[in-house]
Amino acid sequence: MGNTQVKEARKLSRRSERSERRLFLADGPKAVEGALGVPGCVVQVFATPAATEQYADLAAAAERWTLVDDRALASLSDSVNPAGVVALCRFLDRPLEHVLDGDPRLVAICADIRDPGNAGTVIRCADAAGADGVVFAGHSVDAYNPKTVRASVGSLFHLPVGVDPEPASAVRAAQAAGLVVLAADGAGEVDLDEAGDLLARPTAWLFGNEAWGLPAELAALADHRVRIPIHGRAESLNLSTAAALCLYASARAQRA
Structure with missing residues (x-):
């Protein structure tokens, strides 16, 4: 479980933190799929065991796939019903x-x-x-x-x-x-x-x-x-x- 990484990633909810580190979170399978399609964009993917099984194709495409529990994943998502997968990404602008x-x-x-x-x-x-x-x-x-x-x-x-x-x-x-x-x-x-x-x-x-x-x-x-x-x-x-x-x-x- 990547608890330390989750704690650091959680700080990216603040714009100032995103701007300083030039990192952001992409929440959900569509966003993660899009991010994985851009070479060098994805630093790490956080996913629950259930999401890892459901999105096996995404897991296979990611270089770093970190298993976390539901509570840790929810802390990285602002969605009411998190899909269980969030990518840590480099800025694209x-x-x-x-x-x-x-x-x-x-x-x-x-x-x-x-x-x-x-x-x-x-x-x-x-x-x-x-x-x-x-x-x-x-x-x-x-x-x-x-x-x-x-x-x-x-x-x-x-x-x-x-x-x-x-x-x-x-x-x-x-x-x-x-x-x-x-x-x-x-x-x-x-x-x-x-x-x-x-x-x-x-x-x-x-x-x-x-x-x-x-x-x-x-x-x-x-x-x-x-x-x-x-x-x-x-x-x-x-x-x-x-x-x-x-x-x-x-x-x-x-x-x-």
Whole structure:
């Protein structure tokens, strides 16, 4: 039983500890499977005996698989019903310029988004839409927050994730890389349903904070502001829902 290792791993529930050690926890079989698919990402896997039997294929793929009891495993998970397997992983993020290398066609830039579930869902949507990367800019939630990792359902390990402290510099870097920056903005001058030709171009979507959206000065840096039409009485859409619609609209246009 790796009680000492579990005690150290448990400290990674704190963002400061994750940032200092550049380590995080991936909870559940989908996350562990995704992490094992990235060479050098997984340091160690903690699992209960029952989970070891259930996920024998994961155990066979891991270099270090440590058996722990149910109580120790539960202390590493923030899930109501832990699946019994948690991976200790190295950070995956990279400088923004690396995310923008290689002529990307579709990127999501998240400026000051705070909700970890939204952040993970945006990563998942970007992955599903075939995007080339996701950037967390400004004072955004930690990409390695346990809720973010879980909400990404393994997609965190499928595409590049970048971090930039300044949303404005992220926008300018995307433009310098040849991407048209489209700000998702309810007051935008372009209707998403009428933006087919625009969406077919290499694009970086810019999404703002869940509560206050994009600051006017940041939205003004984008090449265009695009609104999602609201046909009913809803005031607006949830951030991750809006991101899914925008990213899939681009994916469809780019594949037409």
